[in-house]
Amino acid sequence: xxPMKNYWQLNLLIILMFLLFSGCEKSTSGSTAxxxxxxxxxxxxxxxxxxxxxxxxxxxxxxxxxxxxKKTNVRVLEVNLESLNIESTYVGNxxxxxxxxxxxxxxxxxxxxxxxxGDEIVTNKKLLDISTKELSIxxxxxxxxxxxxxxxxxxxxxxxxxxxxANAQLDQTRTFAERASLNKELAKIxxxxxxxxxxxxxxVKTRFVKIGEFxxxxxxxxxxxxxxxxxxxVNISEQEILQIKIGQKVDIVLYILENKMIEGQVKKIGLxxxxxxxxxxxxxxxxxxxxxxxxxxxxxxxxxxxxDQDQVVVPRHAIMERDMGRIVYVVDNGIAVQRKVTIGIxxxxxxxxxxxxxxxxxxxxxxxxxxxxGEEINIVQ
Numbered sequence: 202x203x204p205m206k207n208y209w210q211l212n213l214l215i216i217l218m219f220l221l222f223s224g225c226e227k228s229t230s231g232s233t234a235x236x237x238x239x240x241x242x243x244x245x246x247x248x249x250x251x252x253x254x255x256x257x258x259x260x261x262x263x264x265x266x267x268x269x270x271k272k273t274n275v276r277v278l279e280v281n282l283e284s285l286n287i288e289s290t291y292v293g294n295x296x297x298x299x300x301x302x303x304x305x306x307x308x309x310x311x312x313x314x315x316x317x318x319g320d321e322i323v324t325n326k327k328l329l330d331i332s333t334k335e336l337s338i339x340x341x342x343x344x345x346x347x348x349x350x351x352x353x354x355x356x357x358x359x360x361x362x363x364x365x366x367a368n369a370q371l372d373q374t375r376t377f378a379e380r381a382s383l384n385k386e387l388a389k390i391x392x393x394x395x396x397x398x399x400x401x402x403x404x405v406k407t408r409f410v411k412i413g414e415f416x417x418x419x420x421x422x423x424x425x426x427x428x429x430x431x432x433x434x435v436n437i438s439e440q441e442i443l444q445i446k447i448g449q450k451v452d453i454v455l456y457i458l459e460n461k462m463i464e465g466q467v468k469k470i471g472l473x474x475x476x477x478x479x480x481x482x483x484x485x486x487x488x489x490x491x492x493x494x495x496x497x498x499x500x501x502x503x504x505x506x507x508x509d510q511d512q513v514v515v516p517r518h519a520i521m522e523r524d525m526g527r528i529v530y531v532v533d534n535g536i537a538v539q540r541k542v543t544i545g546i547x548x549x550x551x552x553x554x555x556x557x558x559x560x561x562x563x564x565x566x567x568x569x570x571x572x573x574x575g576e577e578i579n580i581v582q
Contacts, residue, residue: 272579275568280558285512286505293435295498299427305416306394309333320405329397336392343388350381403427431489435502436480444506451485452503463487513554519566530572532563539574
C-alpha cells in the first residue's frame with residue numbers, strides 16, 4: 202500500500218471518530234437537559250399543588266376575624282333608683298363600760314385572796330380578807346356596851362313607871378343606849394370593811410396585792426372591768442355634733458372583724474369640745490355578751506346623717522378607672538357600650554352615680570373588665 206493512500210485512510214478514520222464522539226456528546230447533553238427540564242416542570246407542578254392545597258387549607262382553618270370571635274359572657278343589673286344614706290364615719294377606741302379600782306378602807310394584813318387576774322366575777326363575790334385584831338376587839342367592846350346600855354334602859358324604864366327616878370335620868374339612860382347601839386353598828390361596818398366583795402359583775406384586770414402584805418387605808422387592791430357592754434369612744438367634729446342624738450343607732454365595724462357589723466347606740470355626748478382639735482367626745486354602747494370585743498381595740502363608727510331618696514346607686518366593682526376617667530359598660534341591643542360616669546358618695550360596696558346612668562339601663566356587673574366599646578356580648582343569668 203502506497204504512503205499516500207495510507208495518509209488519506211488515516212484522515213478519514215480521524216474524521217469519522219470525531220463525528221461519532223460529537224454525536225454522542227450531543228445526545229447525552231440533550232438527554233440531561235431533557236431530564237432537568239422534566240424535574241423543573243414536576244417541581245413547579247408540585248409547588249402549584251402545594252399552593253392550591255395550602256390556600257384551600259387556609260380557607261378551611263378557623264380565623265380570629267371579627268365575625269367568628271366568641272362573644273364575652275356577662276351579667277347585667279337593671280339600674281333602679283334607691284334611697285341613699287348620707288353617712289359619716291369615725292375611728293374610735295373600745296373602752297370598758299365601767300372600770301373600778303377597789304382600795305382598802307382600813308389598815309391591815311392581806312389574809313386571803315379568792316381570785317386571780319382574768320377571772321370572771323359576779324356581784325358580791327368575796328375577793329379578799331384583811332385581818333385586823335383591832336377592829337375585832339372594838340366590835341366586842343361595842344357589843345358589850347350596847348348590851349349593858351340596853352339592860353340599864355330596861356331597868357330605868359321600870360323605875361320610872363313607879364316614879365322612883367326622875368324623867369331626866371331616864372332620858373339620859375336612853376341616850377346612852379342609843380349611842381351604844383350606834384357604836385355597835387359602826388364597829389360592824391368597820392369590821393365588814395376587812396371583807397372585800399365585788400360591787401359589780403366583771404373581769405379582774407389587775408391584782409395589786411398578795412397574801413401576807415400589809416396595806417393601809419387608800420392602797421389599791423384590785424381593778425375590775427365591766428365588759429358585758431363595751432363603749433366605743435369617738436371624737437365628732439363641731440360641724441356634725443349637733444346632728445348626733447342620745448339613743449341614735451350607729452353601725453360599728455371592728456378592724457379585726459372586718460366582715461362583722463355590730464349595732465350600737467349613742468350613750469353619752471360630751472358637753473365641751475377638746476381645745477386642741479375642736480372635737481366632742483361621743484360614747485357608743487355595744488352589746489358584748491359573747492365577749493368578742495376587748496378594750497383597746499380599734500373600730501369604725503358610722504353615723505347616718507340623713508336619707509336621700511331616688512338616687513342612682515350601683516355596685517362599686519362595676520366602675521372602672523381609665524385614662525378618660527371612670528367608666529361603666531351598658532348593654533344596647535346586645536352590644537357593650539362604654540359610658541363615662543360621674544360618681545358621688547361611696548358607701549361600702551355601693552356608689553352614687555350623679556351623671557352618666559339612668560333608671561332602666563342594663564349595667565354590666567360581671568365580665569366588664571374584658572370588654573371593649575362596641576363589642577357583641579352574651580348575657581347570662
